[in-house]
Amino acid sequence: MQARCGLIFQLIEQFFPLDLAEEWDNCGIQVGDPNRPVDRVLLAMDMDEAVLSEARDKGAGLVVTHHPLVFKGIKQIREDRGPGRLLAKIIRAGITVYSAHTNLDSAQKGVNAVLAERIGLTGIRVLRPANEKYLKLVVFVPSESVEAVREALAGAGAGWIGGYSDCAFMLKGTGTFRPLEGTSPYIGKTGELEKVEEIRLETIIPARIAGVAVKAMLEVHPYEEVAYDLYPLENKAAESGIGRVGRLKEALTLEQFTGRVKETLDLRAVRRGGSGSRRIKTVAVCGGSGGDFWPLALNAGADVLVTGDIGYHAARDMLASGMSFIDAGHYGTERVVLEALAGYLRDGCRQRGINIDIIVSGVNGDPFAYI
Numbered sequence: 001m002q003a004r005c006g007l008i009f010q011l012i013e014q015f016f017p018l019d020l021a022e023e024w025d026n027c028g029i030q031v032g033d034p035n036r037p038v039d040r041v042l043l044a045m046d047m048d049e050a051v052l053s054e055a056r057d058k059g060a061g062l063v064v065t066h067h068p069l070v071f072k073g074i075k076q077i078r079e080d081r082g083p084g085r086l087l088a089k090i091i092r093a094g095i096t097v098y099s100a101h102t103n104l105d106s107a108q109k110g111v112n113a114v115l116a117e118r119i120g121l122t123g124i125r126v127l128r129p130a131n132e133k134y135l136k137l138v139v140f141v142p143s144e145s146v147e148a149v150r151e152a153l154a155g156a157g158a159g160w161i162g163g164y165s166d167c168a169f170m171l172k173g174t175g176t177f178r179p180l181e182g183t184s185p186y187i188g189k190t191g192e193l194e195k196v197e198e199i200r201l202e203t204i205i206p207a208r209i210a211g212v213a214v215k216a217m218l219e220v221h222p223y224e225e226v227a228y229d230l231y232p233l234e235n236k237a238a239e240s241g242i243g244r245v246g247r248l249k250e251a252l253t254l255e256q257f258t259g260r261v262k263e264t265l266d267l268r269a270v271r272r273g274g275s276g277s278r279r280i281k282t283v284a285v286c287g288g289s290g291g292d293f294w295p296l297a298l299n300a301g302a303d304v305l306v307t308g309d310i311g312y313h314a315a316r317d318m319l320a321s322g323m324s325f326i327d328a329g330h331y332g333t334e335r336v337v338l339e340a341l342a343g344y345l346r347d348g349c350r351q352r353g354i355n356i357d358i359i360v361s362g363v364n365g366d367p368f369a370y371i
């Protein structure tokens with residue numbers, strides 16, 4: 001089955017919800033048409049002339065980048081200058097560009113999660129939890145239909161707590177109702193009070209999927225009028241957000257740990273602050289530009305922060321506070337997500353019976369050369 005670009009956007013947003021994007025960001029479609037058919041998708045950190053040529057050569061009608069192609073307000077598209085020239089070429093080539101930026105950073109299986117796992121951390125926690133809102137969905141179901149309703153809710157994304165899916169609670173009780181004139185009740189007779197054994201089924205849902213979850217529930221619930229409640233919760237999204245902190249299985253010296261970072265992220269060079277003989281057990285990571293998050297890393301008990309784009313003053317402040325750092329580069333700490341993203345999209349397409357090639361750019365590299 002052939003797909004349109006919009007279907008790939010939906011798949012991305014299912015794994016990496018747009019609600020997780022920072023307010024200042026510009027995630028989603030950048031250029032093109034979601035209705036265009038697509039049979040090959042190219043994934044890259046950034047869109048540039050080299051990636052555009054690669055997309056043309058490889059026949060990829062959709063390019064998904066991490067960094068947004070359009071970030072600040074565009075006031076002119078001048079073709080005698082780099083950014084305008086690139087934009088015009090993309091439009092003329094009929095290529096669609098979509099970006100998943102801070103939503104990809106913050107998601108449960110996004111940049112920071114992949115980075116933490118790649119470096120070998122355990123007991124991984126979020127450094128700055130996202131502001132996702134949660135609801136408690138409670139529905140009253142006749143016992144013979146409870147499994148169908150529970151499955152429909154789980155299938156719509158309800159009941160995820162950390163690494164556990166299908167979380168729900170069921171309690172048996174008695175429901176009462178009196179069908180009035182003009183109704184066609186599933187159980188009971190018009191005008192007579194009915195007492196029915198029902199199950200109170202409750203589960204947690206992110207507020208953003210409330211509409212989808214309620215629709216899925218109503219589709220399989222046998223009652224004409226379904227009794228359900230949605231309660232706002234104070235729960236924080238402990239599974240998504242910026243940065244991660246975790247522990248090494250065995251303590252390493254900062255010297256040894258630096259070697260591990262270089263090896264696991266396949267880097268030629270990193271910048272480091274702190275004594276090479278220092279014992280490292282707790283590690284904070286933040287893909288991209290995470291230097292400003294160092295106080296959160298310190299509060300989380302990190303011995304070292306691994307991130308990119310660390311500025312001079314942040315470096316000084318970290319050392320003065322007793323925390324070491326490794327600047328593994330903006331590109332170096334983020335590119336690890338591309339293979340993971342490719343994997344999610346390949347699985348998602350396979351599950352839907354869609355035949356789309358997902359490929360990772362072979363030309364998009366670090367803008368910095370290490371001499």
Ligand SMILES: [Zn+2]
Binds near residue numbers: 067288289330
């Ligand atoms: Zn970035």
